Amino acid sequence: MGSASSMLTQYDIEEVQEHCNDLFSQQEIVSLYQRFCQLDRNAKGFISADEFLSVPEFAMNPLSQRLLKMVDGLNFKDFVAFLSAFSARASTQQKSELIFKVFDSDCNGKVSFNDILEVLRDLSGSFMSDEQREKVLTQVLQEAGYTRESYLTLDDFVKVLGSYGVKMEVEVPID
Numbered sequence: 001m002g003s004a005s006s007m008l009t010q011y012d013i014e015e016v017q018e019h020c021n022d023l024f025s026q027q028e029i030v031s032l033y034q035r036f037c038q039l040d041r042n043a044k045g046f047i048s049a050d051e052f053l054s055v056p057e058f059a060m061n062p063l064s065q066r067l068l069k070m071v072d073g074l075n076f077k078d079f080v081a082f083l084s085a086f087s088a089r090a091s092t093q094q095k096s097e098l099i100f101k102v103f104d105s106d107c108n109g110k111v112s113f114n115d116i117l118e119v120l121r122d123l124s125g126s127f128m129s130d131e132q133r134e135k136v137l138t139q140v141l142q143e144a145g146y147t148r149e150s151y152l153t154l155d156d157f158v159k160v161l162g163s164y165g166v167k168m169e170v171e172v173p174i175d
Contacts, residue, residue: 008033019077020084023094029080036076046075062122066102096158103157110151113137 008016013026024032037043039051049072053059061067071082084090085098103111103119120133128136138148144160146152152160 016077016080020080020087021094023084023087023089024080032080032083033076036079046073047079048072062125063102063119066105066119066122069105070101093158096161097154099161100154100157110153111157112151113141113148 008030013029016029017024017026036047039047039054041051041054049068052068052071053064058064058067071079074082082098085094100111101107103115105115105118116137117130117133120128120137121130124133140160141147141150146156146160150156
């Protein structure tokens with residue numbers, strides 16, 4: 001699995017499957033490997049930020065710059081582990097952990113009112129004013145028992161998200 005151009009062995013597939021907590025079938029891992037090799041244009045064994053941006057759906061995502069910090073330089077195993085949060089078989093906890101990392105841009109293990117506000121700004125663009133975003137966020141936090149001054153840990157964040165349900169699924173095409 002060192003070079004992106006090499007073929008996956010059964011051992012490699014099982015190792016990757018274990019690394020992603022069996023959230024993808026062996027067939028899905030083979031399909032993901034083929035996609036990984038397409039993205040890894042120079043067969044370096046990892047995918048750069050520019051290569052990720054070559055995927056139109058990724059480039060158009062309003063959170064792409066935040067996600068790039070998480071995916072730049074991923075090798076195949078880590079690429080699959082990252083994508084595993086999007087699996088239909090991933091738990092709400094696994095999905096919440098990924099979302100938390102998107103919000104926790106300074107990687108301090110806490111999400112502030114301003115961290116959430118920045119993400120809302122990225123997501124809503126000019127469709128909402130800053131005042132509207134602040135009002136909505138303040139209300140959501142208050143309903144969950146928090147204030148604008150609160151710093152949310154992962155557990156707090158899951159508590160706030162839990163009442164809204166998290167749905168993040170990506171279908172892996174199998175050839």
